[in-house]
Amino acid sequence: MSGRPSATGGTDLAHDPETLAALLQSNYRQVLGFFLKLTQDPNLAQDLTQETMVKAIVHINQYRQEASFATWLISIGANLYRDGWRRQKREEKQYQTLYTAAYRSPPPATAGDNTIAIKEALRQLPLKKRTPLVLKYYYDFTYQEIAALLKIPVGTVRSRLHAAVRELRSILTERKEANEEGN
Amino acid sequence: MKKEIDFEEAVIPIKPALDAFNREIENLVTATPVPPLSSFQALVKQARRTARRRLILETILFPAVALLYLTGMGFLLRHGYTVPLIIFYLGVSFFLPFVILFAQPEAQRRLEQS
Numbered sequence: 001m002s003g004r005p006s007a008t009g010g011t012d013l014a015h016d017p018e019t020l021a022a023l024l025q026s027n028y029r030q031v032l033g034f035f036l037k038l039t040q041d042p043n044l045a046q047d048l049t050q051e052t053m054v055k056a057i058v059h060i061n062q063y064r065q066e067a068s069f070a071t072w073l074i075s076i077g078a079n080l081y082r083d084g085w086r087r088q089k090r091e092e093k094q095y096q097t098l099y100t101a102a103y104r105s106p107p108p109a110t111a112g113d114n115t116i117a118i119k120e121a122l123r124q125l126p127l128k129k130r131t132p133l134v135l136k137y138y139y140d141f142t143y144q145e146i147a148a149l150l151k152i153p154v155g156t157v158r159s160r161l162h163a164a165v166r167e168l169r170s171i172l173t174e175r176k177e178a179n180e181e182g183n
Numbered sequence: 184m185k186k187e188i189d190f191e192e193a194v195i196p197i198k199p200a201l202d203a204f205n206r207e208i209e210n211l212v213t214a215t216p217v218p219p220l221s222s223f224q225a226l227v228k229q230a231r232r233t234a235r236r237r238l239i240l241e242t243i244l245f246p247a248v249a250l251l252y253l254t255g256m257g258f259l260l261r262h263g264y265t266v267p268l269i270i271f272y273l274g275v276s277f278f279l280p281f282v283i284l285f286a287q288p289e290a291q292r293r294l295e296q297s
Contacts, residue, residue, distance in 0.1 A: 021223035057230040118200035
């Protein structure tokens, strides 16, 4: 688990472009990592990171410094990705094609079996379940924070997380059984 | 999964796989070069300039559109289109609530499906 990223100082970022640029640079990898976990597509992740940075610059007045800057950026990123659902839907179709292609071809020798299976399983998870799982597991957001971020009730967050974990477990078990049968 | 602790318990069987995925992503992220500070400075400058331009444009556009609208209304009223205008606005006031009511859940449903 990555955990919560570090907090910023008490500077007024709206009037300090130099510090803001430095802060964006230092949090670049955190945001990129978040999008890579969510999309598994380096190019799309980089595009979304850039978009998140631009949105953060424009809305820097809304940053209250209650959470760390990276957490705030990740919140913006999660919203950005959620709001761009049309593009996402297109991407999902592309991923589906990629997934099919990956499934037909042998897995890369460098990646562990665990990683291949979880990547496929995560790709199969719908965005509405994948996003809370990534936020909860990798970034330690609370149910309330995820609910506020995704604009859904806390109960829905719970049920989506529950469904996400159940689906991942089922996919991984199926794959494990298929591998054992193959051997 | 009522408490957060339940999530921690439920995720235990898939924890090794999730952690392995995290390590792979972290390795990929570490291998990705971070753009130089100058590009972030340029991004800040560019984004602020664009936001400022948009703000100015919106500030000018709002009164311009309002003025155009009022002028159009005045023109139509002066040329004897009072009854068609009343019919138009009655139609709008009748159909708009339905548009608002049904367009929102549809957008929400599409979002949920994604």
